[in-house]
Amino acid sequence: MAELLAVAGLVAGYGGGTVLHGLDFAVGSGERVAVLGRNGVGKTTLLKTIMGLVRPRAGVIRFAGAPLDGLPPFRIARAGIAYVPQGREVFADLTVEENLILGDLRAADAGRAYGLFPALAERRREAAGRLSGGQQQQLAIARALMARPRLLLLDEPSEGVQPSVVLELAAALAAVATAEGMAIVLVEQNIDLALRLAGRAVFMDRGRVVAEERTDDLRADPSRLDHHLVL
Amino acid sequence: MPAMRTVDLTGILALALFLGLPAVSADWLLGDLAIYFSYALLAVSLAFAWGFCGLLSLGHAVYFGIGAYAMSTLTLGMLPGLEAVRSTWLGLAFAAAAAGAAAWTIGWFTFAGRGLHGAFFGIVTLALAVVFERLAINWDWLGGLNGLMNVPPITLGLNGGGLDLWAPVPLFYVMLGALAVVVAGLTVYQRSDHGLALAAIRENELRARALGYDTGALKRRAFALSGAVAGLAGALFVVQFGFASPTLIGFSLSAEALIWVALGGRGELVSAAFGVIALRLLESQVSSRLEAWWPLVVGLIFMAVVVVLPRGVVGELLYRIGRWRGR
Amino acid sequence: MHLASFVLDGANAVLILMLVALGLAIVFGLMNVINLAHGEFLMLGAYVVLATGEAGLPFWLGLALAPVAVGVVGLLAEEFLIRHTYTRLLDTILATWGLSLVLRQAIVLLYGPGSHSVAAPDLGAVEIAGSPYPVYRLAVMAISLAAIAATFALFFRTRFGLAARAVIANRAMASCIGIDTRRLDRWTFSLGAALAGLAGAAMSPLISVDPQAGLGWLVPAFLAILVGGLGSIAGPLVGAAGVGGLDSATAALTSPVWAQLVVFVAAILVIRLRPTGLIGRTRRES
Helix, strand or coil, rough: CCCEEEEEEEEECCCCCCCEEEEEEEEECCCCCEEEECCCCCHHHHHHHHHHCCCCCEEEEEEEEECCCCCCCHHHHHCCCEECCCCCCCCCCHHHHHHHHHCCCCCCHHHHHHCCHHHHHCCCCEEHCCCCCHHHHHHHHHHHHHHHCCCCEEEEECCCCCHHHHHHHHHHHHHHHHHHHHHHHCCCCCCHHHHHCHHHEEECCCCCCEEEEEHHHHHHHHHHHHHHHHH | CCCCCCCHHHHHHHCCCCCCCCCCCHHHHHHHHHHHHHHHHHHHCCCHHHCCCCCCCCHHHHHHHHHHHHHHHCCCCCCCCCCCCHHHHHHHHHHHHHHHHHHHHHHHHCCCCEEEEEHHHHHHHHHHHHHHHHHHCCHHCCCCCHCCCCCCCCCCCCCCCCCCCCHHHHHHHHHHHHHHHHHHHHHHHCCCHHHHHHHHHCCHHHHHHCCCCCCCHHHHHHHHHHHHHHHHHHHHCCCHHEEECHHHHCHHHHHHHHHHHHHHHHHHHHHHHHHHHHHHHHHHHHHHHCCCCHHHHHHHHHHHHHCCCCCCCCHHHHHHHHHHHEE | CHHHHHHHHHEEEEHHHHHHHHHHHHHHHCCCCCCCHHHHHHHHHHHHHHHHHHHHCCCCHHHHHHHHHHHHHHHHHHHHHHHHCCHHHHHHHHHHHHHHHHHHHHHHHCCCCCCCCCCCCCEEEEEEECEEEHHHHHHHHHHHHHHHHHHHHHHHHHHHHHHHHHHHCHHHHHHHHHCCCCCHHHHHHHHHHHHHHHHHHHHHHHHHHHHHHHHHHHHHHHHHHHHHHCCCCHHHHHHHHHHHHHHHHHHHCHHHHHHHHHHHHHHHHHHHHHHCCCCCCCCCCC
16 A cells, blocks of 8 residues: 555644654545544644644654645645644635635635535525534534545544444545545544544554554454543 | 844944934034924834734824824814923823824724634724824814924923924924933833743744733733834924824824834844835935935835845844844 | 815725724724834825826826835845744734834835825816806715625625635634635735825825824724724624714814814713624634
8 A cells, every 4th residue: 555644753742832843644545544642642744744734843744755844734735635623613604605615716616515415505695603512513514525535534533423423424524435435644633433434553652653453343443542641 | 241232333323323313414414303203203102013013003193193183183272171281201202192092992802702814803903093193184173184384392391381392403402302311211111021031922922821811901002102102203393393183093104114014123122213214315315306206216125125135134144243243 | 164074084985994993993803003104005095096196197096006016115124023933912903013114214215204296186066056166076985886896796606705705703713724814915905005195096186195194084084993893794884984074074064183083082982881892793813
């Protein structure tokens, strides 16, 4: 499996502090990886640094062979990475349709998104801020998918979303990912969702990747999970 | 004994230099420098407000002008009920108080609650300068466009009597003394607990507020202090210059003050003081040759300095020397 | 006592102020840049008309050329100045302020510090409520309205406008979904400058064309934005209506000097009582 995303020795942080202390991480083409760990270990920072929202101080990030570090987020997005942040960050005052079109300004319409998430079509003229948590999550993901990314970064998609909707989202994502060969990096506290969607899980602690497991193994032996998360 | 900070060392060396200057230089230079020292006081007040407290005042000459007019109206006996009062000392106090009060009032309007975004505070101060200048031009009691003339010089007596200070050498020393005392005093204040709180507000107001500081009150007080110093500067200017006019309160002088502080350096009071003195000396030499091009050249240099040398020319120099010395 | 012409003149001033405030607000909303040279863009627009007039070209050509020329100046300013001070907000203000100084001085060098006048095209006058009113002034109002409407159309009916609104709402997220924020910055700043240039050009026969002309519009425009509030496109318009209306009314009843003072005091009172402006909403700071 060709390496789509390769992160080596990544050091990054905010202001004066450092959050990532030399992190190594790789994602293969079409692969789905879950990033697990306690709060504050740097999972969100990792995604933000890949996306260019945080400037790395050291280390390399390569995507499809080309270096990403130092590029502004929109160039990274155009290279084929999409980001759905924690809290979704839909444009609350814009309509559902406007949000979706923003995902791909060259698209004629938002048909692709409505095909993936029919429920959104019913609310196309509503302001995005009025949607429920689950609907906003659908919207944020649909917006990201409009651009047909090769890599999707998801930060805690289950937060504030009903469990039933979470399952639907997981199913839809798995379907799209498989059909289009899209890779996914998923930061999650909801272990169930993580195991369901991903094939591999990496565990982070204090700004580094400290362990790695196949999710099949974790499902077979849950005690390994506790082992990695408690340490 | 720990080595002295570069800034302090520079200030003391400069003071020593200036103290010895009258022995070797001509009277006209001393006279010019005495005026520049009052400008330097204005620059210092702006550097304190802007560089130290993070309050970008685009119309700072207002307080200078208020001080000048306050001093003038008092010592000219124009204030109803106070016609007999001619005291320089009272004039200075009145100037500082009036200017400080004006600054405090502006602070009260703009620092309330979450306060105005820094840039909008700047606009309000600019608008104030524009409005006040127009008022001064149109107010006959203040002399209108021509201003107030024949403002008496500094008199050392308690109420007008005593020695008149208009000779270049004593005036030079008085102005130098005033500048030195103010810079020293403000520096002490900056390094006190209050000063540290203000620096924290400058860095991150939200965090300072979260830590429990009443940021609005602190900023008001600091801005009032800055205004008072500027008012003092205006009063000291007008006793030398002899007349107060609307240009002292308006947009042009405010713009110049910003240039002085940006070019000299907003981070340290000493840099700002040096900046204006150096710039003024340079201007007196060069501007007759460059004439109308001089403001354009200064403007371009200003833009370049803002982009490339945010610490200012003198400030950058002090910073590098400081790094080299390790302090 | 021509009430009708007084009201129309006031409406004129309000519409122009709306145009100026709109350009300023768009630049601030999108780029978080307070452009203190905005008034100078207006002044430049007026001088373009002066220059084309002196070159013997028709007035309408000057009017059409002004926004383009000033837009180019804005583009250059963004590219060579603003872009380099981005990370330091207060320094951006200073940089634009320096730009305003330089632009003013450049005009002084080219045209001298005094004022000039531009002749209005002779379109005659029209009877309104019993007294003649110059058609040109009506044309100015029409131009302002058209420009404001066109700006709204750009923002609410085009993909460019959609991208701009996204950036205004949440700059970081907009960049993450692939919007080229730098290109948008450049064109937005240029648009803001062009709007000011158009306003200046349209007003040129009605004002004193001198290097200080810009300042007289900058302060009211900013007060309008402060009073109206940020966070929505309507805020600056509401603020301009308030500020401009109060200014015109007070000036007519007393004098321009009092008007300036009254407007200033009223503005800072409003700001004190409602810091986010009359119809302001809190914006997401990125």
